[in-house]
Amino acid sequence: MSDASSIQKANPGVNDAILQVDHLSMKFGGLVAIGDLSFQARRGEITALIGPNGAGKTTVFNCITGFYKPSEGMITLNRRDGSSYLLERLPNHEIPARAKVARTFQNIRLFSGMTLLENLLVAQHNKLMKASGYTILGLFGFSGYRTASAESIDLARHWLEKADLVNRADDPAGDLPYGAQRRLEIARAMCTGPELLCLDEPAAGLNPKESMALNALLMDIKDNTGTSILLIEHDMAVVMQISDHVVVLEYGRKISDGSPHAVRTDPRVIAAYLGVEDEDVETVLIEVGDEDVIEQLDTGPDSTHGPDSSSSYFAGPVSDTVGHSEGERVTVSKGASKAGQVDARSGAAARPASPAEAEPAAKPSAAKSSAAKPAAKAPAKPKTPGDSNRGGGNE
Numbered sequence: 001m002s003d004a005s006s007i008q009k010a011n012p013g014v015n016d017a018i019l020q021v022d023h024l025s026m027k028f029g030g031l032v033a034i035g036d037l038s039f040q041a042r043r044g045e046i047t048a049l050i051g052p053n054g055a056g057k058t059t060v061f062n063c064i065t066g067f068y069k070p071s072e073g074m075i076t077l078n079r080r081d082g083s084s085y086l087l088e089r090l091p092n093h094e095i096p097a098r099a100k101v102a103r104t105f106q107n108i109r110l111f112s113g114m115t116l117l118e119n120l121l122v123a124q125h126n127k128l129m130k131a132s133g134y135t136i137l138g139l140f141g142f143s144g145y146r147t148a149s150a151e152s153i154d155l156a157r158h159w160l161e162k163a164d165l166v167n168r169a170d171d172p173a174g175d176l177p178y179g180a181q182r183r184l185e186i187a188r189a190m191c192t193g194p195e196l197l198c199l200d201e202p203a204a205g206l207n208p209k210e211s212m213a214l215n216a217l218l219m220d221i222k223d224n225t226g227t228s229i230l231l232i233e234h235d236m237a238v239v240m241q242i243s244d245h246v247v248v249l250e251y252g253r254k255i256s257d258g259s260p261h262a263v264r265t266d267p268r269v270i271a272a273y274l275g276v277e278d279e280d281v282e283t284v285l286i287e288v289g290d291e292d293v294i295e296q297l298d299t300g301p302d303s304t305h306g307p308d309s310s311s312s313y314f315a316g317p318v319s320d321t322v323g324h325s326e327g328e329r330v331t332v333s334k335g336a337s338k339a340g341q342v343d344a345r346s347g348a349a350a351r352p353a354s355p356a357e358a359e360p361a362a363k364p365s366a367a368k369s370s371a372a373k374p375a376a377k378a379p380a381k382p383k384t385p386g387d388s389n390r391g392g393g394n395e
């Protein structure tokens with residue numbers, strides 16, 4: 001049940017940020033899927049949330065849309081009318097209705113036996129029920145219902161046109177090609193009148209032509225409705241073309257946040273993501289021109305993060321040590337990822353080497369190399385208490 005605390009207050013001015021995520025964390029037992037994540041999505045913009053598989057993107061969506069209740073943190077939705085909602089406190093069925101957040105899923109969830117038009121009318125069911133006065137009589141005589149019904153059909157037609165699907169309005173949704181089904185899902189979400197539209201991998205499985213049609217639809221929504229979009233997407237062509245702002249996750253932590261161009265040239269992102277295989281990381285970094293990073297990035301395998309280990313198990317800290325559901329304690333390692341190694345390199349460069357790590361003055365290049373790779377080369381047992389959260393796995 002919602003309570004007054006779900007609504008913070010009516011703000012006098014409209015906040016620039018439609019969504020504000022503060023120190024969000026989501027733990028599944030000992031697995032930290034999201035660790036201390038903060039970011040903003042600005043009103044009227046397309047914000048992309050990207051990162052490798054398992055980085056925690058869908059978990060963020062699930063927290064925003066009420067499917068999960070976060071372990072920690074705050075998610076604030078600022079509506080155009082000045083009201084603000086703490087989404088983690090709203091029951092999930094109230095998030096679309098009150099906070100005006102709509103979403104699509106990674107896998108298509110249409111009513112495939114119903115026509116396209118029917119799919120879009122079902123999305124407006126709440127509005128129609130309200131107009132009927134929640135009585136069967138309302139369905140037959142109530143003028144308010146007839147008006148609402150006509151408006152719903154108009155809105156459905158409008159979004160079918162926008163999605164370039166109006167000619168197929170009476171066909172079963174299941175008969176549509178894949179890309180058209182994706183657009184229909186977005187049209188259906190738009191029929192609920194969202195202020196924030198969350199799209200989970202809308203371009204997955206689309207061919208280039210379908211991708212272009214999707215981009216056009218999303219740009220149309222952005223330019224002509226005022227609806228803000230939060231987008232999870234692996235297709236970098238889509239992300240780079242239409243996003244105003246990109247937030248990059250790796251192992252549940254934010255590793256970069258900025259314009260598409262800034263993110264694209266961020267060595268931490270290149271190392272962690274953007275489709276770069278381990279062996280290609282150096283090549284891409286050379287293209288970007290950051291030779292310092294190239295020298296210091298260890299692209300070798302990390303024994304604690306083989307293909308079978310869950311990356312998010314080691315996600316960055318809300319606290320460095322988290323309690324496991326069965327009482328064991330799990331130490332969260334920060335030195336696991338390539339992005340982490342880039343970060344660690346910056347820290348190592350700033351920190352004077354300990355006597356044990358120092359190389360003889362006659363070998364300056366080796367000394368640099370040693371200091372440059374603290375994460376990947378961290379010993380099994382920390383040398384100093386200050387190093388106790390580096391290089392460790394389970395304790």
Ligand SMILES: Nc1ncnc2c1ncn2[C@@H]1O[C@H](COP(=O)(O)OP(=O)(O)OP(=O)(O)O)[C@@H](O)[C@H]1O
Binds near residue numbers: 053060
């Ligand atoms: N309900 C759950 N119970 C336990 N672990 C979960 C649950 N949901 C997600 N996880 C774990 O949380 C981590 C993040 O998963 P999530 O699906 O959010 O990643 P993602 O970035 O969306 O990945 P992808 O790009 O492959 O969809 C993964 O390790 C996943 O196994």
